[in-house]
Amino acid sequence: MSDLLERLRGRGWRMTAQRRVVAEVLDGDHVHLTADEVHARAADKLPEISRATVYNTLGELVTLGEVLEVTTDRRAKRYDPNAHRPHHHLVCARCGAIRDVHPTGNPLTSLPDSERFGFTVEGVEVTYRGVCPDCATA
Amino acid sequence: MSDLLERLRGRGWRMTAQRRVVAEVLDGDHVHLTADEVHARAADKLPEISRATVYNTLGELVTLGEVLEVTTDRRAKRYDPNAHRPHHHLVCARCGAIRDVHPTGNPLTSLPDSERFGFTVEGVEVTYRGVCPDCATA
DNA sequence: CACTTGACTTAGACAAAGTCTATCGTAGGA
DNA sequence: TCCTACGATAGACTTTGTCTAAGTCAAGTG
Numbered sequence: 001m002s003d004l005l006e007r008l009r010g011r012g013w014r015m016t017a018q019r020r021v022v023a024e025v026l027d028g029d030h031v032h033l034t035a036d037e038v039h040a041r042a043a044d045k046l047p048e049i050s051r052a053t054v055y056n057t058l059g060e061l062v063t064l065g066e067v068l069e070v071t072t073d074r075r076a077k078r079y080d081p082n083a084h085r086p087h088h089h090l091v092c093a094r095c096g097a098i099r100d101v102h103p104t105g106n107p108l109t110s111l112p113d114s115e116r117f118g119f120t121v122e123g124v125e126v127t128y129r130g131v132c133p134d135c136a137t138a
Numbered sequence: 139m140s141d142l143l144e145r146l147r148g149r150g151w152r153m154t155a156q157r158r159v160v161a162e163v164l165d166g167d168h169v170h171l172t173a174d175e176v177h178a179r180a181a182d183k184l185p186e187i188s189r190a191t192v193y194n195t196l197g198e199l200v201t202l203g204e205v206l207e208v209t210t211d212r213r214a215k216r217y218d219p220n221a222h223r224p225h226h227h228l229v230c231a232r233c234g235a236i237r238d239v240h241p242t243g244n245p246l247t248s249l250p251d252s253e254r255f256g257f258t259v260e261g262v263e264v265t266y267r268g269v270c271p272d273c274a275t276a
Numbered sequence: 277c278a279c280t281t282g283a284c285t286t287a288g289a290c291a292a293a294g295t296c297t298a299t300c301g302t303a304g305g306a
Numbered sequence: 307t308c309c310t311a312c313g314a315t316a317g318a319c320t321t322t323g324t325c326t327a328a329g330t331c332a333a334g335t336g
Binding site for chain 2: 071072073074076077090092093099101102103104105107108110111112115116117118119120121122123124125126127128129130131132133136
């Protein structure tokens with residue numbers, strides 16, 4: 001993750017304790033935290049950090065393409081640091097757990113021109129829904 | 139849409155003016171209204187209708203499988219009456235316009251067992267993102 | 277057709293998630 | 307070391323949706 005901090009510095013980011021902490025929280029695979037969860041974890045390390053700063057920093061990371069926003073329901077958006085490896089999501093309908101998955105094929109090619117209605121199609125999100133093993137046995 | 143009203147009556151729905159109006163508003167292809175838009179249009183025909191009733195009725199229609207919820211961002215959920223014809227969505231990143239689309243192939247079969255992590259996969263949503271013709275020229 | 281009853285509706289309070297604003301603080305260059 | 311513009315802060319505000327208590331009415335019953 002320190003390479004993330006390096007990249008950000010290279011892009012002219014002013015490095016602050018708050019931004020460093022937010023970036024550290026968003027480290028690892030299969031991380032899909034809400035803004036509030038990011039705030040809570042960041043506050044463990046830096047108690048004075050404000051919600052607005054967390055929202056601002058997450059927004060900047062998304063704009064820079066370092067983090068993806070994931071919206072699986074009308075609850076809070078989640079933030080996925082795994083932005084440089086294309087992937088989709090598998091969501092548990094009961095507990096909301098999220099896994100990164102890598103389907104075969106490219107869904108972009110399965111949308112024929114006749115179904116594009118003149119849109120310039122730039123991306124695609126695929127969300128598989130199901131029940132996770134924990135919820136299935138419970 | 140009157141067949142929808144018939145189906146609902148057949149399922150034991152008590153028929154009220156409010157429910158009829160909500161069902162009428164959700165008629166047609168490429169209809170993707172937010173709850174507030176449904177409420178506004180319903181209120182044109184029935185001014186006293188309350189927001190809670192619109193939310194309740196939409197929730198019931200979703201539970202009955204007559205209408206789909208579509209979540210494309212952290213803004214309001216949208217309601218899609220085209221529930222009986224499987225389809226996916228093409229969303230304009232600028233203005234938020236939504237079109238129903240029908241890609242080729244079945245994305246469910248492109249998720250190998252090794253990528254299912256023990257989940258029972260029940261469904262899949264595909265959201266294509268791009269820029270619509272109107273926004274491209276503007 | 278009038279009565280009854282529980283399902284339905286209502287207004288408005290409440291809650292969750294996110295945005296905005298005015299002010300204060302500080303990273304990093306001179 | 308000092309300055310200053312960029313960043314952080316608290317908290318008010320907005321949007322979207324849920325809940326509750328009380329009133330209303332659709333439709334079955336006699």
